[in-house]
Structures are given as structure tokens and as C-alpha cells.
Amino acid sequence: QLQAFGGGLVQAGGSLRLSCAASGRTFSSYAMGWFRQAPGKEREFVAAISWSAGRTYYADFAKGRFTVSRDNARNTVYLQMNSLKPEDTAVYYCAGRQTFYSPGIYYSREEYEYWGQGTQVTVSS
Numbered sequence: 001q002l003q004a005f006g007g008g009l010v011q012a013g014g015s016l017r018l019s020c021a022a023s024g025r026t027f028s029s030y031a032m033g034w035f036r037q038a039p040g041k042e043r044e045f046v047a048a049i050s051w052s053a054g055r056t057y058y059a060d061f062a063k064g065r066f067t068v069s070r071d072n073a074r075n076t077v078y079l080q081m082n083s084l085k086p087e088d089t090a091v092y093y094c095a096g097r098q099t100f101y102s103p104g105i106y107y108s109r110e111e112y113e114y115w116g117q118g119t120q121v122t123v124s125s
Contacts, residue, residue: 004094007119010084014123018079020094020116028072030114031099031106034079036090036121043093047079048105055105061087084123091118 006018020032033048047068048057056068065084070077077094095112106112 002094002096002114002116004092004116004119007092007121009122009124012084012086012123012125014084015080015082016084016121018081018092018094018119018121020077020079022075022077022096026098027075027096029099029101030096031104032068032070032077033095033097033106033112034068034077034092035095035109036088036092037118038087038090041090043109045107045109046092048107049077050103050105051099051101052103055103057105057107059107081121084121086123086125089121089123091120093118 001023004020029051034046035043036046037043045059049068053070065082067080094116096114097112
């Protein structure tokens, strides 16, 4: 089970840190990803991280502003979002995929097995 939290209302230029806590599974062997979905739009990839945190990957809009990280001891993955823009407003979801400690990372929705419930991020102008 994945549970995302940390969303909220922030002004443009501000920052938020999202967290995704995992329970009930071997979190440390999971590749993790963040996606977002704005009203009327499809869910899109934001960032991904391998099980060891040795590899990360970002959507173009996230590069230089967002940072994905994880703490396997705490079964938690994070998304630090800086310099937020109104167009970042969306529901943010975390997702996980069992990798059995392979170094892969994934940016397609279809490649993830487990999803959190989402947390709303609203950026005001």
C-alpha cells in the first residue's frame, strides 16, 4: 500500500515536498515513480527513482526544479518541488514496481503495479 501526502496550496515560486509512504511490501526492492494529473488531462510522468536511488529520471518540465529521493529505511520516497508554477497544479500520485533489485527505472504508467491515492497540489499565481 502506498500513501502520498504533503500536497497543499502554495504561491508561485514556492516549494513543497511530497512524501509517499509504503507499507506491506518490500519497499527497498521497488522502483518508484511520481505522476500527476491535472483536471481534464491525462496522468503524466514526473520523476522516477531506482530501488537503490542510483538512478533518477525526470520529465523535461521537472528538470532543475524537482528532485526525487528515497529513504529505504523509512519506506518512503520524496518529491521536492521548487520554483512551483501554476501549471504544476495537479493531483500527484506515487507508484511502485517490484524490480527484485534490478537497476531499472520506469516512466510509463503501464509499467507500475501499485499506486497511491494522490495528493492535491495547487499553485496560485
